[in-house]
Amino acid sequence: MAAKVLDQDSKLDLLLKKMEDVDRKQEASEKRREQSEEKSRADFLALKVAVESRFPEVEKRVDLLQESVLDLQEQVDKLQSLVKSFPAASGDGKLNSSSFSPTTPKDHSVSLSGILAGSARISGNVPPMCCPQFDGDNPQMWKSNCEEYFEIYGVHPRNWVRVAGLNFSGNAAFWLQSMRPKLVGVTWQEFTNQVCLRFTKDRKEVLIRQWFHIAQDSSVSEYVEKFDGIMHQLLAYSSSLPLNYFVTKFVEGLKPAIRSGVLMQKPQDLDSACSLALLQEEILEGSCSARSIVAPSGKTIS
Known part of the structure; x- marks a missing residue:
């Protein structure tokens, strides 16, 4: 009888140990599942952040693509209108002489190459000019002159930064060289803001010092010229x-x-x-x- 009781106790102990092992395994499995879920959530959040960080660049490229499409559509429309303006051919393949009647003149002043280059915006005969140079002096005037130049010659806005950067000289060129990695993909407005922020402060301080100490030390005409120059440069800032x-x-x-x-x-x-x-x-x-x-x-x- 005692042997049976001992045997049952040993079996009960073995059963309890197995149950404890099962519980431990379940806890370990549950812990691994929770860790896996946390890792999955972290990976998902990291992926979401990475995707969202790409949205501005993608949107910017989409805008540039839309501008390019509109520009191409405009050029196609101009080409079509130009082709329609040429005299039509008669049935025998010869040009119809009635199309050259002096009472119905045609305007063929716009060339195909001019349209494709975007130069159709130029009205009249505009002599060739270089893009405004920038050496660090008066960035506001440089910005206005560049925008006028780009408008006259039909330079596409996506090329404004690159064209303007090729015409930096002196200290401005050295500054641009050091800043190139930070200026990749920036818009014209962002680029000019950086230029004005860098070169306006120093120039304004120099002008203020000159303004405080300005006085006539020679003839009145020379004093007027010096006074007028500093005054108008200050007025450009305020x-x-x-x-x-x-x-x-x-x-x-x-x-x-x-x-x-x-x-x-x-x-x-x-x-x-x-x-x-x-x-x-x-x-x-x-x-x-x-x-x-x-x-x-x-x-x-x-």
Whole structure:
């Protein structure tokens, strides 16, 4: 009897151990399943991020493709209209002379090569010109000139950055060379923003320093030329300064002898102040010449 009980106990212990092994295996399997699900979710999220990061580039390329298609369609339409404008052939294969009647003139001034090159936008005879050069000075003017050039010669917008970059020189060329890896695929607006951000700050600081120290150290005409150049460059950065500010700044920079005469006239605009300064300089020079004339008695005539 005791042997049977011991045998049953051993079997029960063995059964319990097997159940524990099964539970451990189930737990391990469940853990592996959870780890696999977490890894799958992480891989899916990484794939989603990678795909979404490509969306802007894909959309940009789609936009460029649409522009190219529209440009090609426009060129095809122009070619078709040009072909239709040629005189039709008669049944025997010869051109119909009635098509050349002086009462129905045809305009064949646009060539096929001009249409294919996109130069049909040019009106009239435009002489050949080089793309505006940029050496780091006045980036706003350079940007405006480039856009005018591209519009006149029908350069496609996707080529604006490359064409403009070929015409950088000096420090601007060195800067562009160092920035090329960061400028791959940028639009014209993004490119010009980078150029203006880099070269506007330094140039503006130089102009402000020159503006603070500007004063007449030679003739009035030379002072006017220097003052006018710095003023218009500053206005390119900010056009909110009032007119009387420039008038006051101009008068304060004149030599004392000339400034006193101009202040007495109270000029209301810059042109009047310049004219008064030139007139005052002429009067002072005339006075000096008169005092330098020596009378026959040896005395100076005042």
